[in-house]
Amino acid sequence: MTVITTSPAQTEQLGERLARILEGGDIVTLQGDLGAGKTRFSQGVAFGLGVERSYPITSPTYTILNEYEGRLPLYHFDFYRFGAESDLRELGFEEQFYGRGVCLVEWPQRLAAGFSEEYLEIRIDLLGDDARSFTLIPHGSAFEARVVSFGQNIKKCFDHDSVSCY
Numbered sequence: 067m068t069v070i071t072t073s074p075a076q077t078e079q080l081g082e083r084l085a086r087i088l089e090g091g092d093i094v095t096l097q098g099d100l101g102a103g104k105t106r107f108s109q110g111v112a113f114g115l116g117v118e119r120s121y122p123i124t125s126p127t128y129t130i131l132n133e134y135e136g137r138l139p140l141y142h143f144d145f146y147r148f149g150a151e152s153d154l155r156e157l158g159f160e161e162q163f164y165g166r167g168v169c170l171v172e173w174p175q176r177l178a179a180g181f182s183e184e185y186l187e188i189r190i191d192l193l194g195d196d197a198r199s200f201t202l203i204p205h206g207s208a209f210e211a212r213v214v215s216f217g218q219n220i221k222k223c224f225d226h227d228s229v230s231c232y
């Protein structure tokens with residue numbers, strides 16, 4: 067499923083909508099170049115999970131992990147600064163990855179494969195100055211049905227002229 071957003075605000079709204087279908091233990095990966103909108107999307111997810119809007123949701127590029135408390139704990143990772151094939155076990159984040167919260171992972175490419183068989187992969191592509199495409203790829207059975215219903219929900223609530231689902 068692919069959705070196109072045409073403003074940062076709309077990307078945030080998309081994240082907020084996604085938060086509604088997230089459950090404890092979910093892992094969502096965000097792949098896209100610098101400036102694609104991974105952090106902006108994450109802000110929407112945080113607000114959608116009930117983190118207060120006034121709370122600053124910042125990029126964890128230097129801290130690696132930012133933690134927020136919403137209806138579920140949110141663990142926002144950015145592995146940009148790690149070398150390829152970093153081992154999650156050595157990094158010591160197993161508690162978050164296999165806990166009761168939601169993990170949002172920027173730069174999952176830096177991790178050696180196999181942190182989980184069940185995760186939602188989101189690929190973000192820059193289409194133009196303000197246009198971004200979000201492609202949702204479910205891995206494992208847990209996300210398949212949820213991504214379908216998310217797509218239907220997005221079609222209903224987003225302006226058809228500026229957002230397309232296909």
Ligand code: ADP
Nearest residue numbers: 071072073074077100101102103104105106196
């Ligand atoms: P990343 O975390 O992927 O490096 P950020 O979310 O930090 O990206 O930044 C995205 C940048 O792109 C911001 O400056 C934002 O204003 C801009 N932008 C323009 N159009 C969009 C859009 N449709 N969605 C998200 N960000 C957008």
Ligand code: MG
Nearest residue numbers: 104105125172
């Ligand atoms: Mg970022």
